[in-house]
Amino acid sequence: MKISSFKWLFGRNSEFWPTNMKTGMWAWVGHRLTGLALVAYVFLHLSFISTASMAEGGADFDALMETTSQPLFVAMDFLLVIVVIYHAMNGLRVVLFDLGVGIRRQKLVFWVTMAISAVLIVGGLLAIWHLVFPEGVA
Amino acid sequence: MSEQRVATSKVAGTWAWAFQRISAVLLIVFLGVHLYAAHFMDVGAETGEEPLITFDEVSLRLDQLLYIVVDYGMLSMVLLHGLNGFRTVLFDFDMFVRRKKLIDVTLWVVGIGTLIWGIVILFPFISGAGG
Secondary structure, three states: OOHHHHHHHHOOOOOOOHHHOOHHHHHHHHHHHHHHHHHHHHHHHHHHHHHHHOOHHHHHHHHHHHHHOOHHHHHHHHHHHHHHHHHHHHHHHHHHHHOOOOHHHHHHHHHHHHHHHHHHHHHHHHHHHHHHOOOOOO | OOOOOOOHHHHHOHHHHHHHHHHHHHHHHHHHHHHHHHHHOOOOOOOOOOOOOOHHHHHHHOOOHHHHHHHHHHHHHHHHHHHHHHHHHHOOOHHHHOOHHHHHHHHHHHHHHHHHHHHHOOHHHHHOOOO
């Protein structure tokens, strides 16, 4: 890609420059970035499961699960929780609009879905808190 | 992207668009079952430390045909939805619209290949069931 077209796409006057983006555009960019991240995650997920066929009785799988239950990995799982919930809730908003529901109030619908997302993310955090901080927080 | 942009929906097609919506809703349901089954459901295995997922635990769960159907169903939907979404992103760029055929074939090959891989890697759990 040429420098000039890169500028056209991401430069100060482009539609992707942060101050030029409105709510719906942010939602769209977020949906794509989280979507791409989730595709990458699925392949990682499958490769982890594939360790079950590496040793008799799934010994390698159990060892990997032991590792991934460590606080650092569970903290990364929380990132996954945020990404999934955003993508699911914003996706639901897109489906609603395609069904003709709420288009006229699209910004309000966006913030309502984000509020629901926030609640779900807090729920996710509470569910895994004791795994990230097994000793409790001083 | 160019000056005369064609709407991605026109390039990607109506079926791809409709399928993305249907699979999206199905995936929300699948994900709920998936998380419950993996982290909260009690299959009665000796799991040692409570939050840990173990081979025996997964094996016991996959003794039930229902969960084999759920796992493989979710795998299919995830691959179709994920790769279809990736295809939509690609078709926002002219250089990929020009190679539509090549991309479609490549994504189908990757998708079917990954589906077969995903089906096979679950075999040890299914055959290794303790029950």
